[in-house]
Amino acid sequence: MQTVATSREGSGASTALRVALVVAFAHGLTDAYASFVPPLLPRIMDELSISIAMAATLTVAFGIAGSLPQPLLGYLADRFGRRAFTAVGPLVAGVGVASIAFASTFWGLIFVLMVAGLGNAAFHPPGASYAARVGEGKGAGRRYSLFAFGGAAGFAIGPLAAVWIVQRSGLDGLWVAMIPAVVLAPLIFLGLPSDRDDPHAATLPPPPGAVLAQLRGPLGLMFGISATMSFVQRSFLTMEPIIVSEAGGSETLGAVALSVYLGAQSFGMVMGGLLADHMSRRTLLVRLCFWALPAHLAAVWLGPTSALGLVAIATAGFLGLATLPPIVVMAQESLPSAAGVSSGIVMGLAWATGSVGVLGTGALADALGPYPAALLCMPAILIALGLAFHPALEPVVSPPTSGR
Numbered sequence: 001m002q003t004v005a006t007s008r009e010g011s012g013a014s015t016a017l018r019v020a021l022v023v024a025f026a027h028g029l030t031d032a033y034a035s036f037v038p039p040l041l042p043r044i045m046d047e048l049s050i051s052i053a054m055a056a057t058l059t060v061a062f063g064i065a066g067s068l069p070q071p072l073l074g075y076l077a078d079r080f081g082r083r084a085f086t087a088v089g090p091l092v093a094g095v096g097v098a099s100i101a102f103a104s105t106f107w108g109l110i111f112v113l114m115v116a117g118l119g120n121a122a123f124h125p126p127g128a129s130y131a132a133r134v135g136e137g138k139g140a141g142r143r144y145s146l147f148a149f150g151g152a153a154g155f156a157i158g159p160l161a162a163v164w165i166v167q168r169s170g171l172d173g174l175w176v177a178m179i180p181a182v183v184l185a186p187l188i189f190l191g192l193p194s195d196r197d198d199p200h201a202a203t204l205p206p207p208p209g210a211v212l213a214q215l216r217g218p219l220g221l222m223f224g225i226s227a228t229m230s231f232v233q234r235s236f237l238t239m240e241p242i243i244v245s246e247a248g249g250s251e252t253l254g255a256v257a258l259s260v261y262l263g264a265q266s267f268g269m270v271m272g273g274l275l276a277d278h279m280s281r282r283t284l285l286v287r288l289c290f291w292a293l294p295a296h297l298a299a300v301w302l303g304p305t306s307a308l309g310l311v312a313i314a315t316a317g318f319l320g321l322a323t324l325p326p327i328v329v330m331a332q333e334s335l336p337s338a339a340g341v342s343s344g345i346v347m348g349l350a351w352a353t354g355s356v357g358v359l360g361t362g363a364l365a366d367a368l369g370p371y372p373a374a375l376l377c378m379p380a381i382l383i384a385l386g387l388a389f390h391p392a393l394e395p396v397v398s399p400p401t402s403g404r
Contacts, residue, residue, distance in 0.1 A: 015193075016143060017143070017146075019130050019131070019192065019193065020130070020131045020143040020144075020146045020147055021146060022130075022188065022191040022192055023086060023127045023130045023131045023147055023150075023192070024131065024146045024147045024149060024150030024151075025150055025188070026086060026087070026089075026090050026123065026127060026150075026184075026188045027123070027124075027127055027131075027147055027148075027150040027151035027154065028150040028151060028153050028154030028157075029090045029094070029154060029180065029181065029184060029188075030089060030090040030093050030094075030119070030120055030123050030124075030127075030151070030154065031120075031150075031151040031152070031154035031155045031158065032154035032155065032157050032158035032161065033090075033093045033094050033096075033097040033098075033116065033120075033154075033158065033177070033181070034062075034066065034093065034097075034116075034120055034154075034155065034158065035154070035155040035156075035157075035158030035159050035162075035237075035258070035262060036097050036100075036158050036159070036161070036162040036174075036177070037058065037059060037062055037097070037113065037162075038059065038159065038237045038238055038240075038241055038258055039159040039162055039163050039241050039251065039254055039255040039258055040100075040162055040163075040166060040171070041055045041058070041059070041238070041241060041242060042241060042242060042245040042251060042254065043166060043171065043251065044058070044109070044171070047171065048105070048106055048109075050106060051366060052242060052362055052365045052366050052370060053359075053362040053363050053365070053366045054106065054362075055238075055242070055362070056238055056358055056359060056361065056362025056363075056365070057110075057359065057362065058106075058109055058110065058113060059234070059237075059238045059355070059358060060355045060356065060358050060359050060362075061110050061113055061114055061117070062113040062114070062116065062117050063117070063234060063351060063352065063354075063355030063358070064117070064352045064355050064356065065113065065114040065115075065116070065117025065118055065120075065121065066093075066116070066117035066118070066119075066120035066121050066124075066348075066351070067117075067120075067121060067347070067348040067349065067350075067351035067352035067355060068121070068348065068349065068352035069118060069121040069122075069348065070121045070124055070125050070343075070344035070345075070347055070348020070349060070351075070352075071125075071341055071344035071345050071348060071349050072344070073085065073121050073122050073125060073340075073344065073348075074124075074125025074126065074129075074340030074341045074342075074343055074344030074345075074348070075340065075341045075344070077122075077125055077126035077129070077340045078126075078129070078340040078341060081194070082126030082129060082130060082192075082340065083126075083189060083192050083193070083194055084189070085122045085123065085125075085126045086123055086126045086127050086130060086188065086189075086192060087185050087186070087188045087189035087192065088119070088122060088123075088185065089119045089120065089121075089122035089123025089124070089127070090119065090123055090181050090184070090185055090188065091119065091181045091182065091185035092115065092116065092118060092119025092122065093116050093117075093119030093120045093123070093181065094116075094119070094177065094178045094180065094181025094182070095115075095116075095119075095178045095181060095182070096112050096113065096114075096115040096116025096117070096118075096119055097112075097113075097116045097174075097177060097178075098174055098175050098176070098177040098178035098181075099112040099115070099116075099175070099178075100112055100113075100171060100174050101171060101172050101173065101174040101175040102175070121348055124343070124344070124347050124348060125340040125341070125343045125344040125347070125348065126340050127147065128144065128147060128328055128332075128340075128343040128347065129332070129340045129343055130147075130192065131143050131144050131146065131147030142273055142274060142277055143273075144273050144276075144325045144328055144329055145269055145270045145271075145272065145273020145274055145276075145325050146270075146273075148266075148269030148270070148272070148273060148321070148324060148325055149266050149267075149269055149270045151266075151269075152262060152263070152265040152266030152267075152268075152269050152321060153263070153266045155262035155263075155265065155266070156259050156260075156262040156263035156265070156266060157259070158262075159255040159258040159259050159262070160255055160256075160259050161177070162174075162177075162255070163251055163252060163255040165177060167251070167252075214334065214335060214342075215345070217334075217392065218330070218334060218392050218393055219331060219334050219335070219342065219345065219346070221387050221388075221390050221392060221393055222327045222330055222331050222334075222346050222393075223345055223346055223349065223350050223353075224350075224383070224384070224387045225285060225289070225323065225327060225384045225387045225388055226323070226324065226327050226346045226347070226350035226351070226354075227349075227350040227351075227353040227354045228354070228380055228381065228383045228384040228387070229289075229292070229320055229321075229323050229324075229354070229381070229384050230350055230351045230353070230354025230355070231353075231354035231355075231357040231358065231377070231380055232292075232296060232320065232354075232377060232378060232380055232381055233317075233320050233321070233354075234351075234354055234355055234357075234358050235357070235358055235361045235374060235377040235378075236261065236296065236299065236300065236316070236374060236378075237258060237261070237262075238358055238361065238362070239300075239361065239365060239370045239371075239373060239374040240254065240257050240258060240261070240300075240303075240304075240374070241254030241255070241257070241258065242254075242365070242370045243300075243303065243370045243371050243374065244257060244303065244304065246369075246370060246371075247303070249304075249305070253304055253305075254304075256304055257303070257304035257310075257313055260304065260310050260313050260314050260317070261299070261313045261314065261316065261317035262317060263314070263317070264313070264314035264315070264316075264317035264318040265317040265318065265320065265321035267318055268317065268318035268319060268320065268321045268322035269321050269322060269324060269325055271318075271322055272284070272288070272321070272322035272323060272324060272325040272326055273325035273326075273329075275322075275326070276325050276326035276329055280394070281326040281329075281330055281393070282388065282393045282394050284326055285323055285326060285327070285384075285388040285393075286385065286388045286389060288319050288322050288323050289323065289381055289384045289385040289388050290385055291319050292316065292319040292320050292323075292381050292384075293378065293379065293381040293382065293385070295312060295315040295316040295318075295319050295320075296316045296320070296378040296381065297375065297378050297379075298312035298315075298316070299312045299313040299315070299316040299317075300371070300374045300375050300378060301375070323384070324347075327346050328343055328346055328347065330393075331343060331345065331346040357377075357380075361373055361374070361377050364376065364377075
């Protein structure tokens with residue numbers, strides 16, 4: 001009997017790993033499209049003659065559409081099945097971003113970016129739920145780190161891919177970017193199990209009111225940390241290519257800065273997920289937030305024009321997003337019957353809140369310039385640090401113990 005049980009456990013672990021790899025790939029595809037927009041902002045500003053604040057509005061509209069609906073879409077995925085949401089999300093995101101090629105006005109861009117954002121929002125909660133599978137117990141942080149690594153790798157590749165396409169074909173040629181999404185979405189669907197075949201899938205999430213009530217407790221603290229770190233990171237991603245452009249740097253240099261930052265985030269997410277399984281998650285969050293502040297200040301101060309500046313940018317990216325895996329796993333453990341909803345709150349709702357703050361960064365940049373505006377935004381990390389110190393996190397952030 002013990003041999004049979006061990007065999008079943010091994011089979012379950014193998015299945016969980018395979019599913020995590022599939023959604024990690026889908027995450028990379030989805031987030032590659034999500035990172036197309038920032039490096040193209042200087043070109044869009046020139047072609048449409050818009051201000052920095054209006055350019056920031058494009059980023060915010062995209063961010064909000066990709067973030068704010070996540071709790072609702074996560075709830076629907078928990079209730080009606082995650083598979084279709086996880087496969088259709090990358091398709092809609094890719095087609096939406098590629099449709100920048102057909103948008104000739106500011107409001108046209110707002111529309112296609114919001115459509116793309118909805119695809120992003122549809123994917124992330126069920127994707128994270130498929131990946132972490134907290135019902136499996138041990139290893140949720142490691143599995144989520146694979147999922148997170150896929151997304152961060154896609155984020156790192158996206159800026160270079162976007163610039164490569166538009167430098168050869170202009171914005172009008174960006175439509176070709178939808179081809180991978182159209183081809184790969186059916187394969188993602190076929191690679192995922194149906195919720196009917198998944199014993200760890202949530203069968204009936206609690207009512208929305210009961211979920212929102214959890215924001216008064218530790219889930220609200222996790223939300224606050226995630227929202228603050230999102231604001232800082234999105235401010236950096238929006239301002240950095242504009243800073244480089246106004247300093248006389250090339251479009252490629254701005255894309256390199258973003259790719260270094262986002263590429264380092266992929267490694268930060270892996271390390272954050274691994275550490276979340278082996279140490280107090282509260283202590284982990286405190287340390288990551290503490291060191292993220294000087295790293296982000298140095299990244300803005302030095303810029304991508306020197307080796308030291310690139311090291312600072314990479315360090316900032318690594319520390320900034322290493323906070324996400326422990327936060328998501330903690331949130332799913334706090335609401336195990338509604339993993340999609342809880343993921344949507346600490347990812348989507350938090351990211352939307354952070355994105356709204358970038359409107360202020362854009363207005364500040366129009367008044368003072370993008371460089372001082374970015375520097376002034378970085379100390380917001382102190383808010384995340386203060387929340388991470390809150391003792392209410394300790395009961396839900398300790399790594400799970402292994403059974404005999």
